[in-house]
Amino acid sequence: MNLGHNRHPRDPPESRQAGTELTMQAQDANAPLKTRLARLLAASGAASLADPKLAAYLDAQDSLRAFRAQFSFPKRRTVWPDEYREDKERAGEADREEDAVECVYLAGNSLGLMPKSTPELLQEELGVLGHMDHAYGRPWVKIDEHVTPLLAEIVGAKPSEVACMGSLTANLHTLFTSFYQPTPQRHKILYEGKAFPSDAYAFASHVALHDYPPSSLLPVFPREGEHTIRTDDILRIIEDEGDSIAVICFGAVQYYSGEWFDLEAITKAGHAKGCIVSFDCAHAVGNIPLKLHEWGVDFACWCSYKYLNSGPGGIAGLFVHERWENRKRLHGWWGHDKATRFAMPSAYSPLPGAAGWQFSNPSVLDVVSLLSSLRIFDQAAHVLPRARAGGQIHSRGEVLGALREKSVDLTGYLELLLTSSPYYLLPESFPPSSASSTQDDKHAVSSFTIITPSSPSARGAQLSLLFHPVESMDWIFARLRERGVLGDERRPGVIRFAPVPLYNSWGDVREAALALEEVMGLYVRWRREGGRHEEDEGKDDLEKRETPAGIEDEGVRQ
CATH class of the missing domain: 3.90.1150.10 (Aspartate Aminotransferase, domain 1)
Known part of the structure; x- marks a missing residue:
């Protein structure tokens, strides 16, 4: 329901003083x-x-x-x-x-409800006669192409910057392998204290794999007596420590407190100090308006079983900004050029964009479980007031802006x-x-x-x-x-x-x-x-x- 008021996607940083001003x-x-x-x-x-x-x-x-x-x-x-x-x-x-x-179900931040269309889509896939034919126009070899454009709209990205694959922590490891390249001068990872444990484990493991000490981990905590982290404190640490920070990786929305960090300000400050800036969007995707491309975020990853309603263990996703298309990464056959993938060449030729970070074919059942929910997002965008008035809904980051x-x-x-x-x-x-x-x-x-x-x-x-x-x-x-x-x-x-x-x-x-x-x-x-x-x-x-x-x-x- 639109109560007749204007929304702005984010207040300017100076008006967002989380803490004792609550x-x-x-x-x-x-x-x-x-x-x-x-x-x-x-x-x-x-x-x-x-x-x-x-x-x-x-x-x-x-x-x-x-x-x-x-x-x-x-x-x-x-x-x-x-x-x-x-x-x-x-x-x-x-x-x-x-x-x-x-039930009164207010746990969509933990596990979204199942769309009633999901069982039907699953049955359609289970009834397909092998991978040679598909009665519903979703050939398995191209199954992810049915969700990446919708995901791109939700996270505010170009379709080429998004891949549907794996699980959140696996994708985080994949991206850190490409982007965390520590040197004696620049080796720290900046993140929120009390991050989701899997993120913290991943950060620590990459530091250890590169033989750097635990002091390379740089968590930011709230001030004494407060429960959220002030934007000014994050920006101050970036300014003070930025020359030694290799990667910044915050949860876009903090899983425990629910705080939505100022992603644009953090990205701008990190880039000014030469840092790679990334976000775990598990609690953000499908929840808040995102403009990952416009803000210049380097990479991001997310799960899909919370606000995207894909079911427990549902397929995850990642974003890689187009500027990093030639970044070194681990290779797998599903990231190879589609034109020659099944010719099985010995030399690797990556797909353009984020798809080039894929390893194996995505689970068809997981993808269609996500598809059933994304179709509802797509429908909802067209019944909201701005869409009915002829406004352009399908621009990067605006689908969630309406919801x-x-x-x-x-x-x-x-x-x-x-x-x-x-x-x-x-x-x-x-x-x-x-x-x-x-x-x-x-x-x-x-x-x-x-x-x-x-x-x-x-x-x-x-x-x-x-x-x-x-x-x-x-x-x-x-x-x-x-x-x-x-x-x-x-x-x-x-x-x-x-x-x-x-x-x-x-x-x-x-x-x-x-x-x-x-x-x-x-x-x-x-x-x-x-x-x-x-x-x-x-x-x-x-x-x-x-x-x-x-x-x-x-x-x-x-």
């Missing part, structure tokens, strides 16, 4: 959305932002609402924790009709509901992880904050909620699953929610926020009545699930 950002960033929603309260007949009438009204106005029906949602009873399921079975309540409804309108609003609505909870604390007021949780104050017993930046230009769809005490997160996450509300957990104390514009609704967002408040009220009551975690004096009361029957939530608002 409180003021929360006020400023959500003010326009809150004002628009307030105007819609009267039109919807709703009494508050949490009123179901408002969510229903917004869903009815959503130009993307029809795409929800193209995805398969898990049913509530299929996601129950094992212990809860056993309790239900013993009580004879495991097959109630109300538990067969769809972002709904994404920004959905995540903003979720943030407004969460920050109005009596259990929410501002980041600067949030207790340290070592703080006691045995006081009578309900915030000391249980509270949460949001560690994701409040500015829409500094985040994607995801909000990361940090809980106090950290051991409460597992209890709260399990109770949410019992209610059919799915985010995902990142230990020790974070639950991530990510409303996805292709299939999530305003009603989903409202239900998730109210379910969290209900569960936190139950948690506070459980603790006050003697419930204890395993960490509390070694007792295992949590495993026994001693939630008193009939407890009512504390403070759930409609």
Whole structure:
């Protein structure tokens, strides 16, 4: 739904100060959305932002609402924790009709939902008579050609700069083999501290393979007491250390905090110091507008099972800027010139562009699983207001720019509901992880904050909620699953929610926020009545699930 406001793809770097300014950002960033929603309260007949009438009204106005029906949602009873399921079975309540409804699925940042067209496409491939014929116009030898143009639009690249292949970490290794060529003067790798572990492992392994010490690894961490990394700090380190940095590789959107780094500014600063600049776009592709070619990014890689909905272990992708077409790389027969590939020549002649980094033929089943989702992205781009008005959607990086309108609003609505909870604390007021949780104050017993930046230009769809005490997160996450509300957990104390514009609704967002408040009220009551975690004096009361029957939530608002 377009709420009638203008979007800009990114604020200028000077306006993106992540950190202790989060409180003021929360006020400023959500003010326009809150004002628009307030105007819609009267039109919807709703009494508050949490009123179901408002969510229903917004869903009815959503130009993307029809795409929800193209995805398969898990049913509530299929996601129950094992212990809860056993309790239900013993009580004879495991097959109630109300538990067969769809989940509130806000975990698309972890694993996107399956398009309903995927099984049909898979069956078409399984029914093909060998590789000599294809009844549906997708010969296997050219299967990747059906997805690379769509991927290129999503990442803001030329089709020749994109290849669909392998897995994310394998592609990262492939690209680092070409681009990480350390010298005694320039050997460091700059990346965000607490990067996704597979990235950190890959960086360390390349440093070790070249016989450089661990000090060649240069992670950047947030300032003391903060959860995100300030752009100014990244740029300062590039300026100070750039002459010794070989490769810069950040997660475009940080997997844990949800912070969207300023890719353009980082690329410009890195190039000014002679560094290769790259990004892991796992949490960015399909989520935020990307313009990899325009920004001059040297290389990037991504998976496709999150926002691109290709399924667990789905095929990945990579980007290599056209300026590096002649860069040395490892060779494989699928990267050889198509005109002579099957002549089996002894000399290697690479395909132009990123395709020349391919080793083997891509998995057909994986490619068509991705294709089913990319077709939905393509359809969605044509129903949005700018497309209907005759605007040009299919230009590099603009497909996601259009979808972002709904994404920004959905995540903003979720943030407004969460920050109005009596259990929410501002980041600067949030207790340290070592703080006691045995006081009578309900915030000391249980509270949460949001560690994701409040500015829409500094985040994607995801909000990361940090809980106090950290051991409460597992209890709260399990109770949410019992209610059919799915985010995902990142230990020790974070639950991530990510409303996805292709299939999530305003009603989903409202239900998730109210379910969290209900569960936190139950948690506070459980603790006050003697419930204890395993960490509390070694007792295992949590495993026994001693939630008193009939407890009512504390403070759930409609």
